Amino acid sequence: MSNEIASVSLPDGERIPKLGQGTWEMGEQPSRRAAEIAALREGIDLGMTLIDTAEMYGEGATESLLGEALSGVRDDVFLVSKVYPHNASRRGVQAACEQSLKRLKTDRVDLYLLHWRGSVPLAETVEGFEALRRAGKIRHWGVSNFDTDDMEELFSVPGGEACATNQVLYNVARRGPEFDLLPWLAERSMPTMSYSPVDHARLPKRSPLDDIASVRGVSVFQVALAWVLRRPEVFAIPKSGRIEHVRDNRRAMDLQLTADEHAAIDAYFRPPRSKRPLEML
Numbered sequence: 001m002s003n004e005i006a007s008v009s010l011p012d013g014e015r016i017p018k019l020g021q022g023t024w025e026m027g028e029q030p031s032r033r034a035a036e037i038a039a040l041r042e043g044i045d046l047g048m049t050l051i052d053t054a055e056m057y058g059e060g061a062t063e064s065l066l067g068e069a070l071s072g073v074r075d076d077v078f079l080v081s082k083v084y085p086h087n088a089s090r091r092g093v094q095a096a097c098e099q100s101l102k103r104l105k106t107d108r109v110d111l112y113l114l115h116w117r118g119s120v121p122l123a124e125t126v127e128g129f130e131a132l133r134r135a136g137k138i139r140h141w142g143v144s145n146f147d148t149d150d151m152e153e154l155f156s157v158p159g160g161e162a163c164a165t166n167q168v169l170y171n172v173a174r175r176g177p178e179f180d181l182l183p184w185l186a187e188r189s190m191p192t193m194s195y196s197p198v199d200h201a202r203l204p205k206r207s208p209l210d211d212i213a214s215v216r217g218v219s220v221f222q223v224a225l226a227w228v229l230r231r232p233e234v235f236a237i238p239k240s241g242r243i244e245h246v247r248d249n250r251r252a253m254d255l256q257l258t259a260d261e262h263a264a265i266d267a268y269f270r271p272p273r274s275k276r277p278l279e280m281l
């Protein structure tokens with residue numbers, strides 16, 4: 001399988017892989033550790049070099065696992081981490097980022113996200129992110145779980161327009177963002193990062209995805225992932241701690257769904273006709 005992978009552009013023009021890897025729930029079970037590291041390394045070899053984590057995951061255990069998994073390949077990876085909202089004050093982000101860098105065994109995070117909105121004013125978080133950027137500790141910053149009105153508010157604070165992306169729950173079973181959020185971001189040349197692209201393995205037991213999968217000789221997960229990746233402005237971070245699933249996810253990039261397959265999916269997983277509040281996992 002080729003390690004050449006399609007890319008998307010951040011607003012400043014930097015290109016990053018369209019398909020990456022998530023890490024939520026990794027590093028929490030000692031018996032799974034070696035398999036998880038092997039899966040992440042396989043993904044990197046296959047070009048899925050965008051890796052998403054957070055200080056929240058395993059309360060630091062996931063970042064520590066990544067610190068080990070990225071040994072010798074750190075510079076090949078575009079590394080994303082997230083700060084807890086309660087750490088998102090001007091000073092709090094500095095301290096939280098230093099802790100993440102230590103666990104990740106690196107000197108910089110490529111993209112640092114506010115995990116979700118909390119009570120700290122956005123202007124303060126943006127100031128903290130910009131200070132980190134000037135210090136070279138982060139290269140880009142962005143947000144997660146921001147609905148359209150949150151994005152409007154972010155863009156109204158000084159420096160808010162420097163946001164690189166919004167990481168949101170978007171998959172075939174959670175299509176709400178198509179109504180207004182995805183277009184809002186695209187109009188500002190900001191790619192959308194889809195989390196839980198295979199709905200955290202909770203897709204319906206029986207749906208048109210099964211028929212498509214059986215005709216194409218692929219898995220339902222691959223169909224769901226190919227569906228998310230069909231939009232040029234969307235990039236995705238499926239999580240898998242198993243080499244065979246990582247390979248399947250990489251192959252999903254090469255799966256082009258036909259117009260008939262899209263119609264069958266739309267008839268079951270209906271596109272939104274009105275605003276739906278952004279969902280979160």
Ligand code: NAP
Nearest residue numbers: 022023024195196197198199200201221238239240241245
């Ligand atoms: P996901 O990637 O949609 O699904 C992960 C689940 O699907 C795991 O149980 C995994 O099992 C299974 N899976 C993945 N690929 C598979 C395949 N090809 N065949 C069969 N099973 C497959 O869900 P997620 O972990 O919630 O989301 C992805 C990443 O997004 C997270 O890891 C995290 O980095 C990020 N995230 C962010 C937020 C946020 O608030 N910003 C929230 C949720 C997630 P195996 O490991 O056994 O393969």
